[in-house]
Amino acid sequence: MxxxxxxxxxxxxxxxxxxxxxxxxxxxxxxxxxxxxxxxxxxxxxxxxxxxxxxxxxxxxxxxxxxxxxxxxxxxxxxxxxxxxxxxxxxxxxxxxxxxxxxxxxxxxxxxxxxxxxxxxxxxxxxxxxxxxxxxxxxxxxxxxxxxxxxxxxxxxxxxxxxxERARARAFLDVLGNRVDLSHGRVSALIDEERELKRKIAELQALRDESGQDGIRNEMERLRREYQAFLAKLQQDDREHASLVSVAPLTLKDVRRMLPENTTLLQFHVFENSVVVWAVRSDAVRAMQVPVGRKELLEAIRAFRTEIAGLAPDEDVNRSARALYTLLFKDLQLTANHRLIIVPHDVLHYLPFQSLMMPNGYYLIEQHGISYLSSASLMQFTIEKRKQVADDAVLAFGNPDLGNPALNLRYAEREVKEIGRLFPTSAIYVRKEATERRAKEKAADYPLIHFATHGEFNEKDPLASSLKLSPEGSSSGDLTAGEIFRLKLNASLVVLSACESALGRISSGDEIVGLTRAFIYAGTPSVVTTLWKVDDKATYLLMQSFYQNLKRMSKGEALRQAQISLMRSLRHPYFWGAFVLTGDAE
The missing domain is CATH 1.25.40.10 (Tetratricopeptide repeat domain)
Structure with missing residues (x-):
């Protein structure tokens, strides 16, 4: 009663x-x-x-x-x-x-x-x-x-x-921390300790009545102090994992210390009625407001992408490319030849910045090297994982047999075989040999990894986003983001020349949970991905040039020069504008 x-x-x-x-x-x-x-x-x-x-x-x-x-x-x-x-x-x-x-x-x-x-x-x-x-x-x-x-x-x-930075990092990192085993075996005891502390705190939260009994409140406070001590220990033992379970982003001062002199980091933040962009260099920082609302920006980006995907006439694409450049860059006063690190936000994750057109008629990629980060805090880990690009071997998977002739990527097979010619000691797997099992077994042994496969993004469950490899036995052939997080990679670069492989979901917390971040956590500092379904032959030509360049250039410059080279015969950004490098460009 x-x-x-x-x-x-x-x-x-x-x-x-x-x-x-x-x-x-x-x-x-x-x-x-x-x-x-x-x-x-x-x-x-x-x-x-x-x-x-x-x-x-x-x-x-x-x-x-x-x-x-x-x-x-x-x-x-x-x-x-x-x-x-x-x-x-x-x-x-x-x-x-x-x-x-x-x-x-x-x-x-x-x-x-x-x-x-x-x-x-x-x-x-x-x-x-x-x-x-x-x-x-x-x-x-x-x-x-x-x-x-x-x-x-x-x-x-x-x-x-x-x-x-805190907002974008936490929106992604907290959700991820409970969804995937991120320890790589390095801090498993601490991870168990974290789960036990959270279990105890959750039980107390359920017991505490609305008036806040002193005994329960005191115990909650004790457990919170214990949890903070745990986080401090985790920070010492594994900073990257600590960043995935607690507030540990870089500050602006940290970012400026890490930036080379010839580099500008552009960090965007989209609000309902405006966009703010910070232009950060090692010696200066400026914050500017762009008077465009989120809805208007979304419509402009969607129209631009539609024009690119539909191979609209050059004059239409260029008009949109100039308008978006003017909108976002006109007050930035970019330094000539500075390399740009772009940290997008919200709908800007879908914008191919490299395809924007400057007032002088050049695409942005023609005047500036460009790389991307999902958050500036990611830079500390990509720099730590920086490795010399070895020029002796690539693990490559191309045109896996997916059981449907409509999904064949004829030039993808040629693409990986050409890589094998450039790097004679490579391991090249095509058709039925391009299996998920081989990818998992061999990924740790190669300095360069290349997937010329279809990719699929799952908006309802981002960690189920996957690369499509050949099914084998009970395996579906889907190499998911959740599985990639558990890999241990030693590669200096992973290339995903796959359809829509970079289209991570933009949540309201504004963090893309996708294949790129999974590969970086797994051990590589750099990932090349695509922003839309890429022409099969154009990808083959671009990748041929990219790997030739990689023997004598940095990763970022190798991709940039490959894109510029392809422009000479295929100027329309549909053919080259989808390719982006996330992480370390050196």
Whole structure:
């Protein structure tokens, strides 16, 4: 039988739910009435009272009464801090920060956004499943964007960069950390310790009642300290794995120290109504705002890609290429011949920057070497994994037999055989010999790995994205991203000249979970991929030139010169613009 306090709790909860329903219908008077009744009956139910204050704050803000909103949201923040539940802390401080941001009170907004983000990262570290962590972050992306916007208004462009990096890194890294065995056997004992700590914390979170019993709260705090100590130890033993389970991105100062003198890193961040780009060099940094909203940018990129894929006339493609260059680059003042490292964000992951046209009529790739990173923090690991490109052997798989003649890649077979001619001690596998088993067994033994195969991206389950190899026995032939994460590679370069192999999913947390990142974790510093279905013959010609160049050039320059060489006969970017190098270009 329900007790009196239980009945009161349910009654107050229903009043709050009704208040939110009226608020969604913009019936401010009815919403205020229900939230006020919840306050009256809430009494000592601190979580319900907090929720009612939060509701009132939202109603007043939606009615453009910012003073009233700040009054009630401040009361909600006070109760949330007392309850010490990260989700409540995030909501209340984020709403109060947003309200101050809307009124232009940036200095007042800043500490609330900072506390909201800290609570997000605390909560996400302890969420048990990838699904719950991803869902949680999907709701909180706007908090990071609000904080970055606030920092930029305050002229704190360096700190804004750091939070942009934290947002993109965490959106990918947390979800990944629970989905795949990432230890490579190096820190397996610590990984077991992490899972046990998270299990204990999750159990306590489930037990803690709304009033926050002191005993449970004290035990939670002890376990959190223990978890932080664990993360510090993991950071010492394996920094790369630590970066996949905790907040450990590079700062802007770190990035500048790592950049060579002749290199500019361009980091983009897409907001609903604008785009911000940081142009970072070893000796300087500038942050600029591009006045284009996400929706407009998405439409422009989609139109450009459609023109490329459809082999639209050169004048149409060039018009779009110039417009996008002008939109994104006109205020950047790029230094001539500087190599560019591009860190895209959101829809910009789908833009072939190398195919943008400069005012002088040259494509960007003709004037600048270009490489990509999914986040600037990835640079520390690609540099650490940098290896001298050996010129003696390639492990190559081409045109595997997929049981369907329509999927044959005739020039892919010629492609890998030509590689074998250039590198006589290579291992070349085609048709039925190009199996998943061989790829797994031999991948660790070769300094260069090449897949001339079909690739498939799985949006519903990014870790099921795969390279298509020949089926064998019980094996489907799909070499998935999840399996690649578990490989141990010694290769200086992996090339995926496969259809759509780089089309990783862009989540609302804005991190591509795809084959590229899997190969880098597995051990290679550099991966060449494609952004769309590539012409079979053009790929053969480009790769022939690329591997010849690789004997005497850096990886980035070898790819760039191969693309420029192909332009002489096939100027349209459909034939050469899909190829991108992610990671270390040296």
């Amino acid at each position: 329900l007790q009196r306090d239980d009945i009161r709790r349910y009654y107050v909860a229903n009043l709050i739910a009704a208040g939110h329903a009226y608020a969604r219908m913009r019936n401010h008077a009815a919403a205020r009435d229900h939230f006020q009744k919840a306050l009256y009956h809430g009494g000592d139910l601190r979580d319900r009272v907090m929720d009612a204050y939060l509701g009132l704050g939202m109603v007043y803000r939606n009615a453009d009464d910012h003073a009233g909103a700040i009054e009630y949201l401040t009361k909600a923040v006070t109760l949330a801090d007392q309850l010490d539940i990260p989700y409540f802390t995030t909501l209340t401080h984020a709403f109060l920060g947003r309200t101050y941001l809307m009124t232009g009170e940036y200095a007042q907004a800043l500490p609330h956004y900072e506390k909201a983000v800290a609570a997000i990262e605390d909560q996400r570290s302890l969420l048990q499943t990838g699904e719950s962590r991803s869902s949680y972050f999907d709701q909180m992306t706007g908090v990071y964007n609000g904080l970055i916007t606030t920092l930029l208004h305050l002229g704190k462009q360096e700190t804004a960069f750091d939070y942009s």
